[in-house]
Amino acid sequence: MASSSISITSGVFFGDSCVAMEYFGDSLADTGNLKQLATVSNGVFPVFLPPYGQDFFDQSTGRCSNGRLIIDFLAERLGMPLIPPFLQDNGNNNMVTFKQGVNFAVAGATALGPSVLEPRGIVNPMTNASLAVQLAWLKQLLPSICGNDSNCRDFIGRSLILVGEIGGNDYNYPILWGQPIEEVEVLVPLVIDTIISTINELIEMGAKKLVVPGNFPVGCSASYLTVCGSENEEYDPKTGCLVRLNQFAEYHNKLLQTKLKQVRDLHPDVNIYYADYYNAAMEIYRFPYKYGFTNGALKACCGAEGRYNVDPTVQCGEVSATVCDEPDTYVSWEGIHLTEAAYRIISKNLFSTPQFNSLCSTSTSGVGLSVSM
Numbered sequence: 195m196a197s198s199s200i201s202i203t204s205g206v207f208f209g210d211s212c213v214a215m216e217y218f219g220d221s222l223a224d225t226g227n228l229k230q231l232a233t234v235s236n237g238v239f240p241v242f243l244p245p246y247g248q249d250f251f252d253q254s255t256g257r258c259s260n261g262r263l264i265i266d267f268l269a270e271r272l273g274m275p276l277i278p279p280f281l282q283d284n285g286n287n288n289m290v291t292f293k294q295g296v297n298f299a300v301a302g303a304t305a306l307g308p309s310v311l312e313p314r315g316i317v318n319p320m321t322n323a324s325l326a327v328q329l330a331w332l333k334q335l336l337p338s339i340c341g342n343d344s345n346c347r348d349f350i351g352r353s354l355i356l357v358g359e360i361g362g363n364d365y366n367y368p369i370l371w372g373q374p375i376e377e378v379e380v381l382v383p384l385v386i387d388t389i390i391s392t393i394n395e396l397i398e399m400g401a402k403k404l405v406v407p408g409n410f411p412v413g414c415s416a417s418y419l420t421v422c423g424s425e426n427e428e429y430d431p432k433t434g435c436l437v438r439l440n441q442f443a444e445y446h447n448k449l450l451q452t453k454l455k456q457v458r459d460l461h462p463d464v465n466i467y468y469a470d471y472y473n474a475a476m477e478i479y480r481f482p483y484k485y486g487f488t489n490g491a492l493k494a495c496c497g498a499e500g501r502y503n504v505d506p507t508v509q510c511g512e513v514s515a516t517v518c519d520e521p522d523t524y525v526s527w528e529g530i531h532l533t534e535a536a537y538r539i540i541s542k543n544l545f546s547t548p549q550f551n552s553l554c555s556t557s558t559s560g561v562g563l564s565v566s567m
Contacts (some may be wrong), residue, residue, distance in 0.1 A: 212354040212403065212554035214295040215269060215277050218328045218392070219360045221258040221301035221531060222410075223265045226279035228301040228321060229256030239320070240511025241301060245496055249521065249534055258301055260495070260521045261534030265297070265356065267541035272354070272554050280331050293339055295353070298328040305361040305385045314381075316368050325360055325392050347400035354554055357393055359407040359471060361385040361446065366412075366530070370421050375442055382446050390453045397461055403553055406454060407469040408447035413439030414479045416494040416502035417529035433479045434492055447472055465553060474543045478525055478536060485539050488523045495524040495533060504529040 217223050221241075229242055240246075247253040249261035256279075257263055266276050277295040302320025304311060307327075311318065340346040364385050368378050393404060412418050413436035423429075428437040451468055458466055482491040489495075495518040498505035508514050510528035518524060522535040532540075544550070 212272065212274070212352060213349065214293060214353040215265075215272075215274060216295060216332065216353050216355045217265055217277060217297040217299050218325060218355075218357050219299035220303040220363050221299075222359045222362075223263060223297065223299035223356070224256060224258065224279070224301040224303075225263070225265070225277065225297050225299070226256040227281045227297065227299065227323070230279065230281035231300065231321060231323070239301075240509040240515075243511035245517045246511055256301070258531040259527050259534055259537065262537060263534075264537045264541045264544075265299075267538055268356075268545055269295075271541070271545055280335065292335065296332070296335060298331050300328070302363060303328070303360065304364045304367075305388045306364050306381070310384060311364065311367075314368075315373075316364075318363070318367065325388055329392055329395065350396070350400040351402045353401070354403050354405065355396060355401050356405045356407070357389060357396070359409060360389060362409050362412070365442070365446075369439075370417065375438060379442065379445070382449060385446070386449050386453055389450065390457060393454075393457060393466070397457075397464055401464065403465050405467045405469050405553075406450070407471045408450055409443045410471050410475050411435060411440045411479065412443050413437060413441075414475070414492065415439075415530060416492055416497070416504045416526045417506075419492060419502050420500060420504040420529070421506060433476075435479060443472060467550065467553065469544050471540065471544070474540045475532075475536075477543060478539060482525060486523065486535070487525050489518070489520070491525040493524065494526040494529045495521045496528040502526075502529070 221228075228239070231237070232239060232242065241258050242256055244253065245260060247255055247257055247260065250257060269276050275294055277297045278292070280296050280298050300321050300323035302318060303323045303325070304318055305325045307324040308318065308322055336346045336349070340349040364381055365378050369375060389406070393401075393406065396404065413430075414433060418439055419434075419436060422436060422439060429435065430437055430440070447470075454466055454468055458464070478485055478487065479491045492502055494503040494510075496510035496515060497503040498508035498515060510517070521527070521533045524533050525536045527533045
């Protein structure tokens with residue numbers, strides 16, 4: 195994979211270890227927050243049921259995959275513990291754990307809040323934990339971790355903060371429910387502005403090291419291929435992905451990078467890395483067999499009958515769903531999310547460059563790869 199998978203944003207590098215990792219995002223990063231929210235509200239989602247997590251250390255984490263996520267591999271690469279979810283059964287009393295990092299990401303979360311989405315007919319069926327809510331959680335938690343404003347500013351400045359991936363669900367809900375892409379495109383500038391506003395606020399709080407991922411090529415998603423595919427659509431002859439949907443994702447990513455450059459220009463002392471999820475994933479979609487995905491890149495491992503093993507009326511985790519015998523030979527887990535094997539490769543392609551390693555030292559002395567759920 196070319197080193198362009200990550201865009202370096204300034205010439206300032208920090209060789210010191212990151213004291214903690216903070217995550218904001220959706221199901222691509224959630225390690226248990228939605229599960230705890232659902233426990234409180236007595237909600238039930240198939241994502242909490244087997245075979246989700248079947249290849250993880252503890253199968254009941256609430257991760258939207260068969261195993262680990264990109265952020266898990268990132269933590270391991272940096273020699274840090276797997277970062278626990280903010281919402282826990284113990285009422286967030288484990289401050290020792292939280293001093294090493296906190297995950298605020300929630301499966302199903304949107305960048306925009308209900309006040310923006312609902313007037314446009316977009317209702318989030320899973321959670322109201324938008325990006326603003328997740329940032330509020332961080333502000334709520336900080337005093338118990340670091341005490342006064344000065345200490346908290348230092349703590350944030352020495353933390354590695356991932357803002358995203360976020361925004362995908364703002365588009366997933368309307369598009370998969372049948373809204374024309376042209377109508378959904380108007381949301382993109384709003385989503386990007388919300389992400390940038392959050393980044394600016396984190397910088398005001400003292401953030402110095404941020405990673406901002408772009409969106410995946412959704413035109414390669416088994417769910418999108420099933421719902422949006424037709425003989426009238428254009429498919430990429432090399433990958434079989436939907437061209438128009440991938441162009442939509444590229445539009446989001448290009449606008450995000452343009453806005454990030456403006457932030458860099460204003461804050462040259464801050465390292466902001468754009469993590470190119472799109473091209474890291476496209477490398478797999480173009481050459482699946484090269485990476486061991488012998489069952490191809492587009493069919494889902496867990497799902498139902500259909501060209502892409504996806505049936506919108508049957509969700510992975512339900513009794514009627516089927517699951518493949520060898521998830522590591524599939525890129526897609528259940529149509530929307532990817533398998534642990536795919537996330538491992540994407541993480542390696544993105545975060546193994548010398549430029550990224552300079553952001554946080556990778557020494558593992560004194561830090562075990564514990565699993566905190």
